[in-house]
Amino acid sequence: MSPSHNPRDLEFTDHDFQRIRKLIHDHAGIALSDAKRDLVYSRLTRRLRIHEFDTFAEYISLLEKQNDEWELFVNSLTTNLTSFFREPHHFPILSEHIASIRQRQPILLWCSAASTGEEAYSMAITMAELFNSFNPPVRILATDIDTHVLLKARSGIYTQxxxxxxSDATRRRFFIENADNTVTVHPELRNMINFQQQNLVSSNWLFRGPFDAIFCRNVMIYFDKETQTKILRNFIPVMRRDGLLFAGHSESFHHANDLFTIKGRTVYGIAQTSQSLAQA
Ligand SMILES: C[S@@+](CC[C@H](N)C(=O)[O-])C[C@H]1O[C@@H](n2cnc3c(N)ncnc32)[C@H](O)[C@@H]1O
Structure with a gap:
C-alpha cells in the first residue's frame, strides 16, 4: 500500500507529541491532554501530506522556521463546534441587560470565540428583536484565533x-434563501458585526471596548486555569463595570472570584474587588 493510503503511516513519536503540545499551548493557550494524541495525528495529517513529509519531526522543524505555516497549524488544531442560539438561556439575559442600559449608545458587544459566526449572528438577531430594528444602536465585535472559520463567518452563508x-418567523425575517439549499444572513444583520482575528491569549488586544457584554463560551474549556485567569484579568479593563460575561455550560470561574462573580447560570459580573479596573 502506498503511504498516502495508509492512515497511520506517518512517524509520530511521544517526543513529537510533547513538542506539538508545547507549541499550541504557548501560542494559543490550548492544553492538550494525553488522550488527544490521536486527534493531533489526524488533524495534522493533511498538513504533512501537503508538505510531503513522512515524519512529524520534519513538520515541527518547518513550524519552527516558517511563520506562514503557523496559521494553518493553529487552524488545524482548533475545535469549532457551534450553532445558532446554542445554550439559548443566555439570549434573554443579554436582551434584558441591554434593555436596562439602552440609553447608552452605541452598545458594544464582544463575541470572543466566534467560530463560524452563528453565535455572533444570534447576538445580532437578539439585538434586532430588542430594538425592533435592523439597524439597532449596537456594534458587535466577533473574534476568533482561527482564520478559516472567520472566512465562513464573514460570508454569512449557511446550509439550511x-x-x-x-422559528419560521426568525428564519423569514433574518435569512435570505439561496437557490442551492443555503441561506444568507440578512446583510443589515451582517453590518452590525465586525469579524476580526484575535488570539485571546495574546497580551496585545487591538480594541478597548468598553464592552457591555462579552460572550466567551466553550473556549475556556480548552485552556488551563492559569491561562483562563490571565484572560479573565484582561477582560476587565475592556468592560463596563456593570458588564456581563457569558461562559459555556461546562465552564466555571470560581478560581478567579476576585475577578468575576456568578450572577446567573454561567453568567458572570465583575467582582466588587475588581470594579475599579473596569470602565465606567
Ligand atoms: C467550540 S468553539 C465555540 C464557539 C462558540 N463560542 C460557541 O460556544 O458555540 C471554540 C472556538 O474557540 C476558538 N479558539 C481556540 N483558542 C483560541 C484562542 N486562543 N483565541 C481565540 N479563539 C480561540 C476556536 O478557534 C473555536 O472557533
Missing part, C-alpha cells in the same frame, strides 16, 4: 439545516 431549529 443550520437554521432548521429556529
Amino acid at each position: 439545516d443550520k437554521i432548521e431549529k429556529l
